[in-house]
Amino acid sequence: MVILLISALLGVSLLALEIFKLRRWMMPLMVMAFLAIIGGTFALWGMNENVMMQGMIVMDAYALRTTAVLTILALFWLLTQHQNIEKTGNSSDLYALLAFSFCGALLMTNFTNLVMLFLAIEILSIPVYVLAASNRSSLLSNESGFKYFILGSAASAILLFGIALLYGATGSFDLYNIHDALMSGTIAPLSWVGLAMILTGFGFKISVAPFHFWAPDVYQGAPTPITGWMATVVKGAAIFGMYRLFKGAFDGAMPHLEGILVIIIAITLVIANGMASIQSNVKRMLAYSGVSHAAFMLATMIIPGFDPQSIVLYVISYGISSLIVFSIMNQVGQTAGEELNNFRGLSQENPFSAAAMTIGLLSMAGIPPLAGFFGKYYVISGLISTHPGLTIIMVLTSVVGMYYYLKVIFAMYQKTSIPVVVEENNKVVLSLGIIALVAMMVAVQWM
């Protein structure tokens, strides 16, 4: 509860700081808030399941873990991107929006009521609609924000209709009641349609095929730091919420949903990797790769049993990797451009950036011993005996994934007479991130 309070108040206080002309305190305040939240989760780590606020939210192991993960990602995002946000001159607005969005993200981890879920999604999304469009003079940013908004609200409407139908079938918004209703006996057609619509809504939020179309456009058009935020915190929160909902509440329906999820995952993997492999814009390529990672995240749903380890690990490993990548991407994007060619010869003048980017990409590709590998490892190991065919598709598409990541690495290590030179800041933070990618191997067991 305290955690939520911190997150909710964070945005407000940021606005207050703006009013009092204390902009330079904003970043430390956010860092402190994030640290406090992380500290809070660790303090409560072993806590029993505790339903709070008249059945609105719950603090359990899952909520704590996912909260910690999201906060770590947010903190890491902040540390790597704060200069870029501050450069815009609108840091108070942007920080506040981010803080609100973050609050929504945390709510996604611990709701026990569909009302909360709905509000969480909206609190998470609405600031991001704005953030995506936050570069007001850029046509691409505008377009990105607009597309995100239109499609997002349509998806929300579909999700809502699903919730309504589910409510009609079960008579409650409470996850525990819904769980019991779905577990007992046959599931009414009404519920099935509701589930389908909820699945559609979530499919949109985490961007899996065929609901993924917005993602590349929006990711590409949005300012790179925001893209990083969307790809990590927002997507992570969405998948966490979905996991709680589907694995927790819709447990009874999962056996039936499994086949559909498998198809969705397979289609997503094929489409996303196929599309990514033909991109010349690195940011867009990363967006498609994000879609394929979403498929992996979705795949954690069909692992038998409610074991959040795989999803938590996947989100944090993918998150840190892509934050590192987006951070370098941003530097290059600002200096040279986002095309593949713009990365040529990065290693010549900026070996650190090139190395960091490489490690990030390799981690995303799932090369051991980096964190990305363990993320994939848990997914595949969970599926190998039940869905061997899907794992083979995963493996094959991973190779395609490796292909387009390698293209970037090649570009960076290509010899060229006019290498791109970028400003290198946050070396320490990025190094920490890289270390985290390696150390994940050991940290896995505490998740």
Place this chain on the structure above:
Amino acid sequence: MEKLVALIPLFPLLGFLYITFFGKNQSKGTAGAIATALVALSFVLAILVFTTQLHGAHATFVKVLDWIHVGSFQVDLSFVVDPLSSLYILFITGVGSLIHLYSIGYMHDDEGFHRFMSYLNLFVFFMLLLVLGDNLLLLFVGWEGVGVCSFMLIGFWYKDHANNDAAKKAFVMNRVGDLGLILGMSLIFVQCGSLNYNDLMIGGSAIGHLGKWATLGAVLLFIGAMGKSAQFPLHTWLPDAMAGPTPVSALIHAATMVTAGIYLVARFSDLFTISEGASQLVTWAGVITAVMGASIALTQNDIKKVLAYSTVSQLGFMFAALGMGAYTIAVFHVVTHAFFKALLFLGSGSVIHAMGGEQDIRRMGGLKSHMPTTYWTFLVGTIAIAGIFPFAGFFSKDQILAHAMENNTVVFALLMLAAAGTAFYMFRMFYLTFHGEFRGTHEQEHHLHESPKTMTIPLVVLAIASTVGGFMGFPHAIGHAMHIEHALDHFLSGSIELTHSHMSVATEIALALISMAIAGMMILFAYNIYIKKATPVLEDAEINSPLHRLLWKKYGMDELYDNLFRKPIDALSAGLYHWVEQKMLLGMVDGSGDAAKGIGRILQPLHNGQIVTYLLAIIVGLIALIFAL
């Protein structure tokens, strides 16, 4: 005493190492002396070992080193001393040391003298390993080792690619046989569980476990023997191998290495005895080779080529004998052949030496007066190979013929034919070389001289051996009647299956007379043509008669192999490389990459940036989901 056997191969090896690593500083004389002395030392030891065996010692095994021990596969570097191996080491080191001695003179002016002596030493080392090894694998070591030495020595004058081609051909064709041997070894190990002679034949009888595989095993071993001993159809390398220096031809391609195949078959006489089919194969391969070799030799004009085909033909005789179960006789012929063929080669070397490298007998003639020692010793060799009593060749060849008569008249007839041919072509060559007018250039005539002592001494020694060597194997029936033991047969009884003969004395004598008569007729025939009528030998371009041309072209075997194997294989690999490797496999790999991109390109129009498309996709997806649930 037998323990000393380990030293026998060691000496030549030391010689090789010494000359290779320290020989450069030595004069040619020293290096040659060291090489020769070490082999001679081995010869002395070999005599000692042989003596113990002569006195009826049992087969002894001398282990030197653990070699390959893997599970049930136990093979050591270990030597066997028994009659067969001791006989072989005796003539290997004996003939070997003579040829070393000869080489000192023959190779004296060659810049690669040190190299040559070291290779010869190495060859002797491997040859000794081959016959001394107490297991098939060690035999194989020697087998391959002599093959490599043969390769190095054939291509000794490596600056000329013709020599290198010949060397390569010899090695590769040998490898064909080696594959057979490897497979044979594998089969024997799989079925019998051991490769040691002791388990297989001498101490045990594990070879019997081959059962229904016996024929296959025997045939595989024989394929190995065919390669090494130049039996049809793997014989074509041997004549080409004459590209090497003449002492090499004498040592490797006449006296020792090429008889390794006979050693192998004789060693596995137990196996061949139980396999009728394999023995038949051996016989016929031998007969065909004998006839073919003899017939080709009729038309060759290169002095060494004639001898080479003669060797092929004689080896055919030996295999024919082996196939008919006359193992001891085959070995007997190996020994006598080693004497007279080494003699002939060395003699021819002496001639070539005198002629300044000329090898074509059409360019020779009348050398008798210029080099008497060579002439007389060469005559001994020629008579010996023609099979005239009492020279060595008579005894061994006559016994093979006798055995053939007993077994199979067709074989007998063919061998008789080959023997007749032998007498003819040998004397043809002999007359053309030593009699008549000199037909070479003036320069050559001026240069003619008798060879130095180091070369003539071996000739004389070998001539003596060729003269008396035959008495170690007196024909069975006659010997029995005269109470002369077949010494060799008796001696070898400890190692290999004995030859059984049931001929009467009269038949044996009759046969001997007939074969001698035929040989004599052939010699007269040759005399008539080349001395009396002095018919000039046709130049290459003048050869028109189809039969003559066929024989002169060696039945076109080289061309046939070229067209049947080398070219198709080259074409096949080039084709595979181009189509399968480059186009198909690489295309598949790169194509799969394109396939992924292809998916992207197909789907790209769908990602057209239009909100309505995206929304439509969502709705379609939703409908599909509702249907699915």
Place this chain on the structure above:
Amino acid sequence: MLTEYAFWFLSFVAVFSGIAVILSKNPVYSVLNLIMTFFSIAGHYFLMNAQFLAAVHIIVYAGAIMVLFLYVIMMLNLNNLETEKRSNVFKLSAVVAAGLLMTVLSGAIQTADQITLAEKTTGTAGLVENLGIALYRNYLLPFELASVLFLAAMVGAVYLSKKNLNETQA
């Protein structure tokens, strides 16, 4: 009986004005038609004894949201925008997709038992008092969070609308 007629009447109004929203060329007419739809929906709420909701609905939707729409339309002068029509393929696909969705949905979501709403009703659920209790007791947290949402939306809207000339790329 009367209410049944009322149901059908309101439904037709809602649907037809809904269609009109989509088909009107002028966005202003669309807005007005949408308001008609909202009113009819409010009527439904009323029929279902959710009077308070009906009132809020009118106030929020017709009173606030639609005014905002109108305001924007007027400000941007969006009156006759759609001169070029969308290609027929899209139109057709729109019809097919929406029609299919409607068919599928209405086919699938019919509850098995024909519950007459009257039988179930207690009649008091929609009253202000009950709603208030539920909202401030059980749904306190969402209620508070709604304020966060509003704040966020406000900040966002303000941020997007304010002009910042020396803005650099973010």
Place this chain on the structure above:
Amino acid sequence: MEILHNVTINHYLGLSTVLFALGVFGMLYRKNAIIIFMCVELMLNAVNLALVSFSKMHGDTDGQIFVFFIMVVAAAEVAVGLAILMMLYRNRHTTDTDTLNDLKG
């Protein structure tokens, strides 16, 4: 007040479905961004209607409370959406969604 004794839940669901489908249809059919917004509102109202009728069916207040929140969210969404729309219009001078395809591929 005994009303609606012949109108079943399915009637309301039917109406709700029709409105929802209409909203979807409008979103697909029109390309004026502001109309598309309105269609979203139409869809949300369809949801509201369904919720209220379910609430009525179950006889509890939860559904109606949810409708409140939907209204709240709708309002917030519209505020943000129209802000984005206006900004877009400022930069592009059009609200035709079909021209919004700089980002694609």
Place this chain on the structure above:
Amino acid sequence: MIALSIFLIPLLTSFLLFNSKTGNAAKTALTSLILMLLVAIGGRVATAYGLTGTLSFPLISSIGFSFSLLWDGPAFLMVLLTIIAGLGIVYFSQDKEIHSSNRFYGWIMMMLSAMIGAFLAGDALLFYLCYEWALIPIFFLILKWGHGEHLSKVTMRFFLYTLFGSLFMMLSLLYVHQSMATPSFDMSAMWAAGKALTAGEQGWVFAGLFIAFAVKMPVFPFHSWQPSTYDHAPIQGTMLLAAIMLKMATFGLVRWAIPMTAVGIAENGHWAILLSVISVVYASFMALTQKRLKMMIAYSSVAHVGMISAGILSNTDQGTVGGLFEMFSHGILAVAMFVVYAIIEKRYGHDRMQEMGGIRTAAPAFAFLTFILVMCNVALPFTSGFVGEFLLLQSLAHYSLVYTAIAGLSVILGAAYMLRGFQAMFLGGNTHAFEALSRNEKNILAIAVLLVIVLGVYPHSLLQLIQNVY
């Protein structure tokens, strides 16, 4: 502890090198390698006196993943190979001009470390990690120090192809891992779990493993990445690939595939043996048609590896031991052969064999050494090549004499192409000035030849080391 230090020394050296100046990079690497050699041999001796060289340290207990290193005969053998080959590579290149040499050697050391990790791994996941990890250094070595016009394409193909393969290994390992009651990646647990699967399952598990190994080894038809990669890689990279890296795959067969899925191989693995046998012949044919030395060596390597694979898969004592031995022998041979290539290429500026000739006249010692290496390549007895190859053929004969005969064709073809190449380059009239070999070049070839012969004449103690692998 011994195992750990051997694993860590190169890793730390590589970090050291990355953070140092270019000056003494080769010396540092060499020193570290010598240290490793001492530790390895000393460690082996110490093990004989009862010191435990193994190490196990749980990393992720929930899935039974531990950092576990073995120190048994086969592991020691392969480590020894890695160190010796590494020494050869570094020693050979120490006097060569290499840009940013500190990173160059750093990558090499890291590569060695990864491969040592794979050889020592007593944990399936650790094996997999190191197996994959080894790709990264070689990738950079090729990309940054390679040459040729299609460098990026070739590197990409190499990387993706091998990655593609190894992912199937992961699937297989995971399948076995999942079948356990208490999951563990520990070697003995994996073996037991693999054995407990049905023959059909084992067949599939084996298929996954074999695809991974077949790509890495490589075996027909998965080899198409190899020749071009060898061609474009810097010579040191080629040596690493040919001498050590592909041994990870063959070693993987011995250490993981056979013990886990012996039944599966016997019942459903015929195709793999057949492919290996085809690979032997096919690669020999390929080598026969090559005009360039490097390509010929590359294909001859494929042929050898096919033989190793076929022999190991036939699953007899001789096959396993022979396979391990041949790996060792081939490793040394590969380094030496590529050194020969480098020497010639440096002097001629190209490696088209038909355009050379007469090197023997100019450099007799070089010719002599090369000839012995060639002979080892064609498995002449008393060279190490023979011991391994014969044992492998022997083992294959237990499986099928026909396959043995087909694989044995390489005996003939190998002789044909090797001698053809040797003849073209070394024999014939002298046509080109040939700079004398440097001391380093001579030393490395001499040592290789010595090793090859010593191992051929007295393989006994090495063979004893690797008896009873299972």
